[in-house]
Amino acid sequence: MQIHNLTEKNSILNTFISELRDVNVQKDRMRFRRNIERVGEVLGYELSKVLNYTPSDVKTPLGKSRVNLPQNDIVICSILRAGVPLHNGLLNYFDNSENAFISAYRHHKDNPEDFEIIVEYLACPNLDGKTLILADPMLATGQSLVSTYKALKPYGTPKEVHLVSVIGAKPGVDYVKKHFNENTHLWIATIDDELNDKGYIVPGLGDAGDLAFGNKLQH
Numbered sequence: 001m002q003i004h005n006l007t008e009k010n011s012i013l014n015t016f017i018s019e020l021r022d023v024n025v026q027k028d029r030m031r032f033r034r035n036i037e038r039v040g041e042v043l044g045y046e047l048s049k050v051l052n053y054t055p056s057d058v059k060t061p062l063g064k065s066r067v068n069l070p071q072n073d074i075v076i077c078s079i080l081r082a083g084v085p086l087h088n089g090l091l092n093y094f095d096n097s098e099n100a101f102i103s104a105y106r107h108h109k110d111n112p113e114d115f116e117i118i119v120e121y122l123a124c125p126n127l128d129g130k131t132l133i134l135a136d137p138m139l140a141t142g143q144s145l146v147s148t149y150k151a152l153k154p155y156g157t158p159k160e161v162h163l164v165s166v167i168g169a170k171p172g173v174d175y176v177k178k179h180f181n182e183n184t185h186l187w188i189a190t191i192d193d194e195l196n197d198k199g200y201i202v203p204g205l206g207d208a209g210d211l212a213f214g215n216k217l218q219h
């Protein structure tokens with residue numbers, strides 16, 4: 001897997017990440033969603049650099065301009081709920097992409113450390129030969145991304161896979177690395193060292209779905 005950890009270089013992305021992590025700024029739910037979306041825009045821009053381009057002519061009022069344009073058939077797939085603002089950020093740049101949505105949630109068994117990932121809702125176009133962007137803001141244990149990708153198998157074989165995430169944890173990144181092939185790209189804003197015993201990223205930012213959309217009742 002090719003890992004692109006964007007905070008290895010300083011950029012305005014650091015501002016968005018620090019606001020996402022900040023317990024005070026997090027009180028503003030709209031700003032939280034917009035910052036996830038902005039990170040999606042930045043990661044989408046970086047990802048666009050490795051797409052396939054062919055020359056094309058555009059007619060201006062005064063003549064013709066030659067420009068290289070991306071030719072990939074893109075499918076953006078995000079994991080509900082927290083994936084929604086990240087999805088919107090990617091869609092802001094890849095205007096004509098197709099879209100897939102999948103629900104994956106942690107079903108806790110007898111104790112908080114013990115959970116399995118349940119995939120329920122799935123809407124997806126044909127993936128054969130497409131450029132699949134799989135987006136989830138939190139890459140904690142990595143199980144949601146791996147389970148989601150397995151659930152997408154019946155929809156076809158993408159030409160390439162790009163994982164897009166805001167904050168990852170080292171153990172989760174290692175897990176994902178084991179389950180995706182070496183051509184897969186991971187575009188990630190930053191990677192923290194640890195997970196706590198409940199599978200939350202430390203220092204992370206907390207629960208991205210709840211911060212974006214409010215608490216949900218556990219079942």
Ligand SMILES: O=P(O)(O)OC[C@H]1O[C@H](OP(=O)(O)OP(=O)(O)O)[C@H](O)[C@@H]1O
Nearest residue numbers: 080081082106139140141142143144209
């Ligand atoms: O890498 P993992 O250990 O699988 O954890 C990451 C998952 O956890 C979060 O979803 P959550 O279950 O909180 O659902 P939500 O988006 O509805 O809040 C997040 O959006 C990922 O989907």
Ligand SMILES: O=c1cc[nH]c(=O)[nH]1
Nearest residue numbers: 140200201206207208
């Ligand atoms: O740290 C984490 C882990 C999983 N899901 C989140 O929203 N945050």
Ligand SMILES: [Mg+2]
Nearest residue numbers: 207208209210
């Ligand atoms: Mg959540």
